[in-house]
Amino acid sequence: MPSVADRIRETPPEQRQAEIVEVLVDAFDELMRADAGAFRRKFRKMAAAPFAFYRGSACLFYADMAAEHDRWADDRTSRVWIEGDLHAENFGTYMDAAGALVFDINDFDEAYLGSFTWDLKRLAASVALMAWGKAISDVDIEQLIATYLRSYVRQVREFAERPGDEMFKLQLDTTEGLLHDVLLQARLSTRVGLLDQVTVVEDYDRRFRLGPGVRELDPAERTAVERAYESYLDTIPAGKRFGSATYRVKDVVGRKGFGIGSAGLPAYNILVEGPTQALDNDVVLSMKQGNVPAPSRIVNEERIHEYFRHEGHRTAVSQRALQAHADPWLGYTELDGTGFVVAELSPYVTDLDWSELTEPEDMAPVLDYLGRATAKMHCVADSDSEQTLVQFQCEEAIAAAIGTEEDAFVKELTEFGTAYAELTRDDHRLFVDAFRNGQIPGV
Numbered sequence: 331m332p333s334v335a336d337r338i339r340e341t342p343p344e345q346r347q348a349e350i351v352e353v354l355v356d357a358f359d360e361l362m363r364a365d366a367g368a369f370r371r372k373f374r375k376m377a378a379a380p381f382a383f384y385r386g387s388a389c390l391f392y393a394d395m396a397a398e399h400d401r402w403a404d405d406r407t408s409r410v411w412i413e414g415d416l417h418a419e420n421f422g423t424y425m426d427a428a429g430a431l432v433f434d435i436n437d438f439d440e441a442y443l444g445s446f447t448w449d450l451k452r453l454a455a456s457v458a459l460m461a462w463g464k465a466i467s468d469v470d471i472e473q474l475i476a477t478y479l480r481s482y483v484r485q486v487r488e489f490a491e492r493p494g495d496e497m498f499k500l501q502l503d504t505t506e507g508l509l510h511d512v513l514l515q516a517r518l519s520t521r522v523g524l525l526d527q528v529t530v531v532e533d534y535d536r537r538f539r540l541g542p543g544v545r546e547l548d549p550a551e552r553t554a555v556e557r558a559y560e561s562y563l564d565t566i567p568a569g570k571r572f573g574s575a576t577y578r579v580k581d582v583v584g585r586k587g588f589g590i591g592s593a594g595l596p597a598y599n600i601l602v603e604g605p606t607q608a609l610d611n612d613v614v615l616s617m618k619q620g621n622v623p624a625p626s627r628i629v630n631e632e633r634i635h636e637y638f639r640h641e642g643h644r645t646a647v648s649q650r651a652l653q654a655h656a657d658p659w660l661g662y663t664e665l666d667g668t669g670f671v672v673a674e675l676s677p678y679v680t681d682l683d684w685s686e687l688t689e690p691e692d693m694a695p696v697l698d699y700l701g702r703a704t705a706k707m708h709c710v711a712d713s714d715s716e717q718t719l720v721q722f723q724c725e726e727a728i729a730a731a732i733g734t735e736e737d738a739f740v741k742e743l744t745e746f747g748t749a750y751a752e753l754t755r756d757d758h759r760l761f762v763d764a765f766r767n768g769q770i771p772g773v
Contacts, residue, residue, distance in 0.1 A: 333745070335750050351764050353387075353389050354387065354390070355772065357389035357624070357627070362772035369773045372386060373386075373761075373765050384758075388414065391452060391624070392628050402447050404727075407445065407447075408445045410708055411717070412441065412625065413435050413438065414444070414449075414624060414625045416704065418453065422682050425676060430655075431501060431516055432500060433699070434707070435703060436681070438648050439621055440624050441649065441652060442624075444629050454478070455748075457474055458751030462751060462755070464688055471748060472744050472748060477701070478700055479740045479743055480701070481697070481705075487729050496710050499655075500703055512683075521611060522610045525612055528675075529614075538581045543586055558665040559600055559617070559663065565661035572658070573605060576602070576613075579600060580603065581601040585597040596619045598617045598618075599616060601613075615672055615673065615674055616673055618670060618671055619641070619642070620643075620671050640669025642662035646660055646661055650717070654715075659673055
C-alpha cells in the first residue's frame with residue numbers, strides 16, 4: 331500500500347497548496363482573527379526553513395495521518411497518551427516534583443490520545459529534516475532514525491519485562507555526554523537569576539519588570555486574572571501543595587511573544603510569594619490559554635472529548651499523565667469561559683540545543699536517549715497513573731503490537747520519516763509561495 335507521502339506527491343502542486351492553506355486556516359482561523367500580527371510573525375518564522383515550517387504545522391501532519399494506514403495500531407495502541415507534536419527540539423530539562431533535575435519531553439500543548447506511532451513518525455521526520463539541514467547523507471539519516479526507534483523498542487520491552495516505568499529518569503546519575511552536560515548547565519541556573527531578569531525590587535518587594543512582550547493590565551482585567559488564579563489553586567493536587575505562606579499574589583502582567591507553536595494565545599505572568607517571605611524564592615507562574623490539540627482533529631471520540639473540561643484542563647491532565655513527577659505548580663483555570671493552563675516559569679527549563687551537533691556520531695547517542703525518553707512517556711501514562719482514559723499497561727500493549735517484527739517496524743517508520751521529510755520540504759515551498767502571495771486569508 332503506498333504511503334501518505336507517495337500519494338500526496340502524486341497530487342498536483344496547486345491542489346496540495348490549497349490543502350495546506352485550508353488546513354492552516356481551519357486550525358488557526360479564530361486565533362488569526364484575534365491577533366493577525368502574531369500569526370504573520372509565526373508564518374514568517376515558519377517560512378525560514380523546512381524544519382521551522384514542520385514545527386508550526388502539526389495540524390497538517392495529522393490531516394495527512396487521517397488517511398495513513400497504520401498496521402501497528404490496534405484497539406489498545408491506537409489510543410494511548412501521546413505528546414502530539416513530538417520533534418527533535420521538544421526535549422529538555424526541568425525540575426520535577428521530587429526535586430530532581432530531569433531530561434525529558436517538555437512540551438505538552440498538543441498532547442492527546444492517539445496511536446503511539448504518530449509520535450514516533452513525527453519525531454522520525456523531524457530527525458530527517460534536521461539532519462538534511464546539516465547536509466548529512468541519506469544512509470546516515472536512516473541509521474539515526476533507526477537508532478532512535480530501536481532504543482524506543484528496547485526500552486518498552488524492558489518496562490514490559492520489569493515494571494517500574496514511573497521510577498525511570500534521565501538525570502545526572504543516569505546520563506553521559508551531551509545530555510549530562512545539559513543537565514549540569516541547568517543545575518547552574520537559579521531562581522534568583524530568573525527573578526532578576528523579569529522583576530525589580532521596589533519598596534522592599536518584587537514586581538514585574540516592564541519591557542518588550544510585557545503588558546500592564548487595567549484594574550478590571552487584573553481582577554479577572556486574580557479570580558482565575560484563585561480558582562486555579564483548587565486544581566493543585568493535595569499532595570503537591572506548599573505551606574500557607576505560599577501563593578500570595580504580588581504582581582500580574584500580560585504576556586505575548588511566545589514561540590512558533592503558541593502564537594496568538596493570550597497569556598499572563600503571575601508573581602507569587604514562595605515558600606518563605608524572603609525575596610529570593612518568589613515564584614513566577616505562566617497562565618496561558620490552552621489550544622486545540624492537533625491530534626484531536628482526527629480522533630473523533632466522545633468519551634475522550636468529554637473527559638476534559640476545557641483545553642487548559644486537557645493540557646494539565648496530559649502533562650501529569652505523561653510525566654510521572656510533574657511540576658508541583660501545574661494546574662488549570664478558566665478566564666472568561668476559556669481554559670488556561672498554569673505552570674511555573676522555571677529557571678531549570680533548558681531546551682536541547684542541536685546547533686553544535688553536526689556529525690552523525692555525535693547525534694546518535696542523543697537519539698538513543700530520546701528513544702528511551704519517548705518510551706517512558708508512553709508507558710508511564712497508563713493504568714498506573716491518576717488519569718482514567720487509559721486502563722491498560724501501555725508497555726505490554728506496544729510490545730505485543732510490535733511482537734517479533736522489530737526490523738519491519740523500524741524499516742517502515744524509517745521509510746516514513748525520510749519520505750515525509752522530503753514531502754515537507756516540498757510543502758514548505760508551497761506554503762512560502764502561498765503566504766507571500768497573500769493566499770492565506772486573515773494574515
